[in-house]
Amino acid sequence: MNRPAPRLQRSAGILTLAAALIGTLLVLGACGRSDAPPSGAASEDRPALVRVPADATTLQQAIDRVASGGMVLVSPGTYQETAVVSTKDVTVRGTDRNQVVIDGGGIRPYGIVGIADGVRVQNLTVRNTTFYGVLVTGLHDKAGPRANADNTSGGYETFDPAKFPPLQRFEIDHVTAYDNGLYGIYAFNSEHGTIHDNYASGSADSGFYVGQCHSCDVLVTGNIGERNAVGFENANASAPLYVVGNRFSDNRVGMTFLSDYQEVFIPQKGNVVAGNLIADNNATATPVQADGGYGIGIGVSGGTANTFLRNRITDNLRAGLVLANTNDLPAKGNAVTGSVFARNGVDVAGISSEAYPATATCLTGAQVATSFPARLLRALRACTSGPTPAGSATELAATSPAPEGISFLDVAAPPTQPGLADPSSAPSLLPGTVTMPAESTIRLPATDLLADLALQE
């Protein structure tokens, strides 16, 4: 099959990153689910609450000691370690979001990785890791995320979802993740979870990433992603997945929705992206986006059947929304409804290949004034099932060339963020499914959504 190179966010560079990341997560040998102790007798020998450093010197010691269903409560301090949560239904919580800091020191690969069902990470800060701040994943061995031994393809091998069932139930909230080398907060091969009220900046790839889940049942809401290469990224993560009421502004690219052959579950489909502020994604003091993406609000590369509802997409230098193909996967059946576009380089751009054009894209009730190419706008408003016009990706990029980037370790630290109201309260078990907001209740965000928590110029 002749597959032309992707034209938006996922050309060779970023695909290499993705492939390698998958390699990171793949495991050697027979790797089952986490070795979580049962919630019965074995757990009775373990405490339900372990405090750090009062009861255990390190996070990992505390995590290894706590009972299933219990909590590790971390006091203020800087913890120079990595920690893996492999016990079911464990909460790792800081007593002070801004003063409990897990610091990767620019050399350790991650802060906290959850590999057991029901993991919850709350009310703390993770910074300066070389890969990700917080990760929940169903791909692991007993020690945590592992690389694949077959390095001939950079560590990637075909992922077998039957061999690596997704992690079930997770919650990541009130976490500040900044200056991490790949992702700030990352859910991969995980289902039934929420990512809410977090802050991520300085990520060399994306601040928030939900990847590779067929029926995700994931809610991403109330988060701030700024000064990242990409604010929020989705690759092969599909419905039900709601991204609601977030601020993804002042990145190089606000959001991306990607189908990616190097992960399973293509194509990406069926997200509801609503009530988000996606503005001013022209930040210069940021790591470069791997493929030179810059000045883009939302990029859809091979993404399908997504609903973009009542978002405010403004002041992005290159384009507010870009539609492209990934290899032979077209952007198909995406709907933009009730959103406000303003002061973007162009509001909507199409750069798909002639062979794999975007199709069935529908623009209704949206304030959109400009497009690239110019005839695209009329086609989108017509809401036909056929292909939509596209122009040259190179020509579009030339309208706002990407400036050189800076080290992810040098991105400005975030302002103080609000923490949990009662960090010492006992955690409840996470529910089996996520309650999504009713679309009818989601409003167009104000221009200053979450601005009081964002880094001021």
Add this chain to the structure above:
Amino acid sequence: MQQAMTGIVLRSRVVKNRGRLLGLSVVLSLIAALGTACGSDDEVAEATPTRLTTDQAQALAVMRFRTWSRKPATFKVAVTSNVAFSATVAIDFTRGAGYGNYQTTRPGSDATLDQGVIAWSGSYIETTHTGTAAALPGVSAWAERPVDTSNLIDLTLMLASNLGADRPENPALLQQGGARLLRTIGTGDAKVWEIRGPGSSAADTADSTQATSKTTYRITPDGELRRFEADLGTDEPATVVAVSAPELPTTLPPAIATYLRLDAAQ
């Protein structure tokens, strides 16, 4: 001199490959471009290679990122084929380009054959006998030719350009991909690990000495690169050594970027 620096062309995009997790593999692919003319695979150091510890893998994983972050990034590059080439250069890893002073001698001799200023990108080599790197020779002084990676000098410069990257690599992949500790040099703050790079298909067999990487890195425990060696099939390995070179400009002069067409490439 011009003939001595003529040869094979590296796939120019390789230099700018942002594949962070493949970065060290890119080095191997560059060397592999030489084909079977390289030295034998069983030429290993006398020490018994061992699998990397977590700390060692993490240090190797950030090595290229630390090198990219180094300001100024100045190195002494050396390789000997039919001539002995050495250059003290500043490297712009973001652009995959470098600039500095070079000289050539006959192998085994200190007698200078040639000297001047050199600049390179992933696509072009520029040289001049006029002036010094600090004096910034004018545009008319330069001779230009395409990069040719069958030429060991070009290949060594390309390898040097690839020693920096804007993101860390994956320590787990490096650990499992065949990287091996050859020896530890010094103690305490002076400790340096000598590590053979990844890339062996036999990396996880019982006999780890079968690893076939042709690259060696000396790095500190916090990932600072001190010395890089590549076995290019010559008597002595090509080397890239971190040095202080205050005589060089701290950033690539704009005029040099123009000569190398880097502005147009962006």
